[in-house]
Amino acid sequence: MLGFFVVVLALWLAGDAIAALVLPIVPGPLIGMVLLLGAFVLRGGVPASFEAPAAGLVGHLTLFILPASLGILEAYDRVAEGWARYALVLLAGSLVTAVVTAAVAGGLLNRRRTPPSRRPPSRPPAR
Amino acid sequence: MSAVASPDATVAWLLVTAAAFWFGTWCYARTHQNAVLNPMVVAGPIVVAVLLATRTTYADYAASVALLEWLTGPAIVALAVPLYHSLAQIRAALAPALVVVVAGAATAVITGAGFAVLAGGGPAVVAAMAPKSVTTPVALAIAERVGGVEGVTAVFVLLTGVVGALTGNALCRLLGVHDHRAQGLVLGVTAHVLGVARGFSISREMGTFAAVGMGVSALVAALLLPVVVPLAS
Numbered sequence: 001m002l003g004f005f006v007v008v009l010a011l012w013l014a015g016d017a018i019a020a021l022v023l024p025i026v027p028g029p030l031i032g033m034v035l036l037l038g039a040f041v042l043r044g045g046v047p048a049s050f051e052a053p054a055a056g057l058v059g060h061l062t063l064f065i066l067p068a069s070l071g072i073l074e075a076y077d078r079v080a081e082g083w084a085r086y087a088l089v090l091l092a093g094s095l096v097t098a099v100v101t102a103a104v105a106g107g108l109l110n111r112r113r114t115p116p117s118r119r120p121p122s123r124p125p126a127r
Numbered sequence: 128m129s130a131v132a133s134p135d136a137t138v139a140w141l142l143v144t145a146a147a148f149w150f151g152t153w154c155y156a157r158t159h160q161n162a163v164l165n166p167m168v169v170a171g172p173i174v175v176a177v178l179l180a181t182r183t184t185y186a187d188y189a190a191s192v193a194l195l196e197w198l199t200g201p202a203i204v205a206l207a208v209p210l211y212h213s214l215a216q217i218r219a220a221l222a223p224a225l226v227v228v229v230a231g232a233a234t235a236v237i238t239g240a241g242f243a244v245l246a247g248g249g250p251a252v253v254a255a256m257a258p259k260s261v262t263t264p265v266a267l268a269i270a271e272r273v274g275g276v277e278g279v280t281a282v283f284v285l286l287t288g289v290v291g292a293l294t295g296n297a298l299c300r301l302l303g304v305h306d307h308r309a310q311g312l313v314l315g316v317t318a319h320v321l322g323v324a325r326g327f328s329i330s331r332e333m334g335t336f337a338a339v340g341m342g343v344s345a346l347v348a349a350l351l352l353p354v355v356v357p358l359a360s
Contacts, residue, residue, distance in 0.1 A: 008204045015204070026349070029203035030342060036207035046208055054208035057201055058334070061324035062167050063148045064199045067192045069321065070171060071285055073178075073185045086256060087286060089246045093238035093256075094287050098295060098317045101231030102302045105309035108223035 004053045011035045132191040140183075140191035147173035165328065168293065199320065206323070206338050213335040220308055224339060227309070231316035232344035236351045240358075254356050255280045258348060284319070291318025292325040307333040315340020 014035060016028030040046050046054075132140075150173065151166030158164045178188055189196075210217070217224070236257055243256040258280060295317055299310045307330050314322030315337035323341050327334030 005201070008201045012200055012204050026345065027203075029200045030345070032204040033207045033210070034342075036204055037210055040207060040211040041214075046211055050208060054205040057198065057205040058209055058327055061199065061202050061320070062165075062328055063145070064195050064202055065321055065324055066144060066148060066167060066170060066174070067189055067195050068199075069167065069285070069289055070174060070185065071189070071282075073175065085246055086243065086248060086252060086283075089242040089248075090239075090256065090283055090286055091290060093235070093242045094290055094317055095298075096238045097231060097235040098291060098298050098313060099302070100234040101227060101313045101316045102299045102304050102309070104230045105227045105306070105312050106299075106302055106304035108227060109220060109309040109312070110304055110306045 001049060001053055003047070004050045007036070007050075008032070011039075132187070132193070136187070136191045137194070140188055141194065143177050144170070144174055144192055144195065147171075147177075165293075165325070167325075203320070209327070209331050209335055210338060213332065216308070216332065217335065217339060220336075224308070224312060224336065225343065227312050228316055228340050228343040229347055231312070231340070232347035233351060235316065235344070236348055236355050240355050256283055257352055257356050258284070288318045288321035292321040295322060295325070296329070308336045311336025312340040315342075316344045319345075 011032035012029055013032075015030065015032030018031050019026055019028045147170040148166055151164075151169035154164045154169050155166050174188075177183075178185070239257040240253050243253040246252075248256065292314065295314045296310055299305070299313055304310060304313075310329075311326045311333035314326045314333070316322075318325065319341050323334060323337040326337030
């Protein structure tokens with residue numbers, strides 16, 4: 001448990017340092033995540049003691065971002081200041097983005113839901 | 128967020144937030160994970176109601192529960208654990224996933240900048256709007272580089288995330304996309320960290336692919352925006 005927090009905090013700090021020096025556009029924790037993933041790959045596994053605290057943190061992400069999400073209350077004041085038009089434009093843009101992404105994802109990554117017996121008979125690949 | 132919170136206020140607001148969220152989780156479980164009753168939708172209005180009833184400003188509340196926001200840092204680093212466990216699944220779907228994310232991120236940048244121009248926005252508006260679908264720190268850094276107003280960009284990022292996280296799954300089902308990997312990518316691309324959180328609340332697979340979508344689209348946006356924004360404004 002303690003080892004997990006030492007490693008996570010150290011990699012977060014390392015991520016912030018790398019961000020400040022080379023990649024100012026990428027957030028430090030995201031770099032820390034990549035570093036930790038790299039460490040697991042090199043080590044060939046996740047230490048057993050890391051599983052529970054990691055699951056606890058990741059499983060509560062929605063709780064952690066709840067206060068920031070409520071910042072939408074502050075946003076209301078800005079929208080009232082004449083940004084309403086742009087807020088609507090933003091919603092339209094998000095909708096188009098979501099539809100395009102979903103359409104492409106649906107085309108490329110949609111697992112078949114038809115039961116095996118109803119699938120068309122597979123043919124040997126043509127060479 | 129410059130306000131300093133008293134220790135009692137911190138305990139009280141952490142309690143209100145955690146209790147509201149706990150109740151939200153209970154509702155979600157009782158209704159067999161009905162998307163309309165997801166913990167955030169239930170907990171958000173409860174907290175807002177208490178804020179209004181006690182005449183607490185958002186700034187004071189945010190200062191009191193700063194601990195929760197701080198925890199997103201270690202939680203993002205800890206995402207490496209589920210990502211490692213799903214490495215085989217990610218590798219198997221890597222090529223199509225990258226195509227999806229690049230297409231989605233490019234659409235986000237183009238609609239962000241293009242729609243801002245169509246609505247009659249000047250260069251500052253276009254620059255504030257274009258990075259909306261990437262995580263806040265990324266968006267702020269980009270907005271700064273392309274000349275956007277930081278405060279306004281933060282609002283746009285937040286709006287996009289909340290709307291994307293709440294509607295993404297329903298929209299996918301409407302379009303006949305039921306695959307958790309595909310839905311995860313949509314959440315990550317359109318709603319950044321809020322989408323990742325939403326994804327993990329449904330399944331590890333969806334959360335993992337949302338994290339991939341968030342990471343890669345941030346990179347794509349960082350590369351595209353400095354080119355697209357000057358063209359549009």
